[in-house]
Amino acid sequence: MGRVYNFSAGPAVLPEEVLKEAAEEMMDYRGCGMSVMEMSHRSKTYQTIIDEAEADLRELIGIPDNYKVLFLQGGASQQFAMIPMNLMKNKVADYIVTGQWAKKAWQEASKYGKANKIASSEDKTFSYIPDCSDLPVSEDADYVYICENNTIYGTKFKTLPDTKGKTLVADVSSCFLSEPVDITKYGVMYGGVQKNIGPAGVVIDIIREDLITEDVLPGTPTMLQYKTHSDAGSLYNTPPAYGIYICGKVFKWLKKMGGLAAVKELNEKKAAILYDYLDESRLFKGTVRREDRSLMNVPFITGSEELDAKFVKEAKEAGLESLKGHRSVGGMRASIYNAMPVAGVEKLVEFMKKFEAENV
Numbered sequence: 001m002g003r004v005y006n007f008s009a010g011p012a013v014l015p016e017e018v019l020k021e022a023a024e025e026m027m028d029y030r031g032c033g034m035s036v037m038e039m040s041h042r043s044k045t046y047q048t049i050i051d052e053a054e055a056d057l058r059e060l061i062g063i064p065d066n067y068k069v070l071f072l073q074g075g076a077s078q079q080f081a082m083i084p085m086n087l088m089k090n091k092v093a094d095y096i097v098t099g100q101w102a103k104k105a106w107q108e109a110s111k112y113g114k115a116n117k118i119a120s121s122e123d124k125t126f127s128y129i130p131d132c133s134d135l136p137v138s139e140d141a142d143y144v145y146i147c148e149n150n151t152i153y154g155t156k157f158k159t160l161p162d163t164k165g166k167t168l169v170a171d172v173s174s175c176f177l178s179e180p181v182d183i184t185k186y187g188v189m190y191g192g193v194q195k196n197i198g199p200a201g202v203v204i205d206i207i208r209e210d211l212i213t214e215d216v217l218p219g220t221p222t223m224l225q226y227k228t229h230s231d232a233g234s235l236y237n238t239p240p241a242y243g244i245y246i247c248g249k250v251f252k253w254l255k256k257m258g259g260l261a262a263v264k265e266l267n268e269k270k271a272a273i274l275y276d277y278l279d280e281s282r283l284f285k286g287t288v289r290r291e292d293r294s295l296m297n298v299p300f301i302t303g304s305e306e307l308d309a310k311f312v313k314e315a316k317e318a319g320l321e322s323l324k325g326h327r328s329v330g331g332m333r334a335s336i337y338n339a340m341p342v343a344g345v346e347k348l349v350e351f352m353k354k355f356e357a358e359n360v
């Protein structure tokens with residue numbers, strides 16, 4: 001069987017070019033006689049791999065010297081605890097709850113201090129981004145937290161909240177490197193890489209240097225202190241070495257595509273193909289308020305659970321995989337990350353049109 005178009009929300013599609021290169025290097029990485037999977041993380045060869053990955057990421061985003069880049073483990077979910085443990089100096093933080101992941105982060109932070117929910121869109125199944133232009137930001141908040149792209153619900157912050165001078169912390173797991181960003185607006189930007197960048201097992205944190213201190217909550221384990229990993233260049237212990245190597249290849253692929261501005265243009269083109277069709281379809285409907293639509297995750301429904309199930313099944317038979325929506329939204333969800341080719345989205349829409357003609 002050949003490769004399918006994989007619309008999974010994560011782990012997700014990776015660039016074929018990257019997978020092929022990794023396959024070529026599997027048995028013998030550039031004359032080393034071994035795979036990167038088998039290589040000491042203390043070797044000179046591996047040091048070059050991780051250094052190049054960091055340098056390419058810095059170039060792609062335009063990360064200034066006063067920000068550290070950390071390659072960590074534990075998934076994005078571990079950051080839900082690491083963030084309060086490391087940043088809650090006053091034991092107060094404000095959370096904007098725009099979906100399940102933001103909610104989990106907020107609940108986790110509540111274990112460590114006063115985590116205030118200062119805005120939410122739960123009243124309408126997280127189908128929109130609340131107005132964040134004049135929030136009741138707490139005087140003594142250590143940071144304001146957002147989940148910038150909500151994977152399950154398909155919403156995205158198009159403008160960042162006004163944090164009234166407080167440090168912004170953002171989970172960008174499902175929009176990482178999908179468009180240019182001004183990193184100086186963030187104190188911490190982090191994400192699991194298994195959606196837009198690489199294999200599961202790596203989390204990337206980009207943190208402003210002054211936020212990395214020894215002044216953490218009492219009892220914070222060594223492994224959960226940003227300073228531990230920052231001081232050791234992400235090599236305090238054995239890192240997710242193979243995953244970082246693949247991330248590095250994806251960074252090079254993105255550079256070759258022309259960088260994040262070019263990537264954004266392509267992502268907008270792909271999303272428009274799908275959203276334009278959803279807006280005119282007599283069968284399928286998008287579930288998100290138009291101005292808050294994500295470029296990466298596109299949920300849609302037919303209004304009939306039976307038809308939704310039939311669609312997912314027939315789409316799979318046509319080589320369009322993992323289109324079933326999250327159980328809290330129902331229906332379908334197409335995740336169209338950076339590595340999804342335009343042809344994949346075109347094929348999906350073509351299939352949707354055919355399904356509409358047969359079922360309306």
Ligand SMILES: Cc1ncc(COP(=O)(O)O)c(C=O)c1O
Nearest residue numbers: 075076077101151171173174192
């Ligand atoms: C936005 C967002 N944050 C956090 C997570 C949790 O990531 P992990 O499974 O790496 O802990 C996900 C996962 O799917 C996600 O989409």
